[in-house]
Amino acid sequence: MIPINKKELTSIQILEAALRLFKNYGIEKTSLAMIAKEVGITKPSIYYHFSSKEELIEHSFNHILRNYKFSDFFHVNELNKENFGEKLYQFGLDFLPTTEDDNYELIKVLNEFTLLSNRNNNFKQRLVSVQFEFINGFRNILLKGIDEGVIKVSNVDNYAQLLALVIDNIARSIMIGFNIDYKEVWKETVNSLLKEEEKI
Known part of the structure; x- marks a missing residue:
């Protein structure tokens, strides 16, 4: 198994938090602030991993299709x-x-x-x-x-x-x-x- 660095781990945590919130609140109503709170990071920290909510949604979509x-x-x-x-x-x-x-x-x-x-x-x-x-x-x-x-x-x-x-x-x-x-x-x-x- 290839070890992942802290940035990759946080990116995965953001994706998984986003998917949980999308499931509960819908994609439109889920904000970056909600995702940051779920992960335990600040909202600006998300931009270190994803340039926008749209990019985060795109990555979340790709992440979920890997398991389907x-x-x-x-x-x-x-x-x-x-x-x-x-x-x-x-x-x-x-x-x-x-x-x-x-x-x-x-x-x-x-x-x-x-x-x-x-x-x-x-x-x-x-x-x-x-x-x-x-x-x-x-x-x-x-x-x-x-x-x-x-x-x-x-x-x-x-x-x-x-x-x-x-x-x-x-x-x-x-x-x-x-x-x-x-x-x-x-x-x-x-x-x-x-x-x-x-x-x-």
Whole structure:
């Protein structure tokens, strides 16, 4: 592990404090003074690390996206003929923000950046690339399922998009407190891909 110096450590503390406050108060309502107080430094000290609130927001966005990769939640290499449906179902449940866990916090902050993306083309492009990463990840899962002989669908691209849309919308529904039986919805989605004898 590469040791980090005091400046880098403080920068990380500022980023993490900013993300906590963005989650609780929103990006617009979070001030640099609030972030400085959270870290235990003066507001002018922030400018030693970030030239403006906009730069801090940009770095916060990049920081959070490093922890939001398809492969962190859906492990294609763990799927095989015997476990395909169950594993895919479980990966989806583990991804969904069901409690105040790290993923809940992650998705809550990402929703803040989604709101900003209407006015910030860089955020919009990055979020679109994350969506494509999820679509491509699901595409690889479906191709593996076809190789294993457990998937009944042939239009892989459409079903990869369907999986990405369903999991994203279930996550958003949970975040806003929309009470649905998300486990059953995800199970039906997974089962719609599988051959009859492979259904869970």
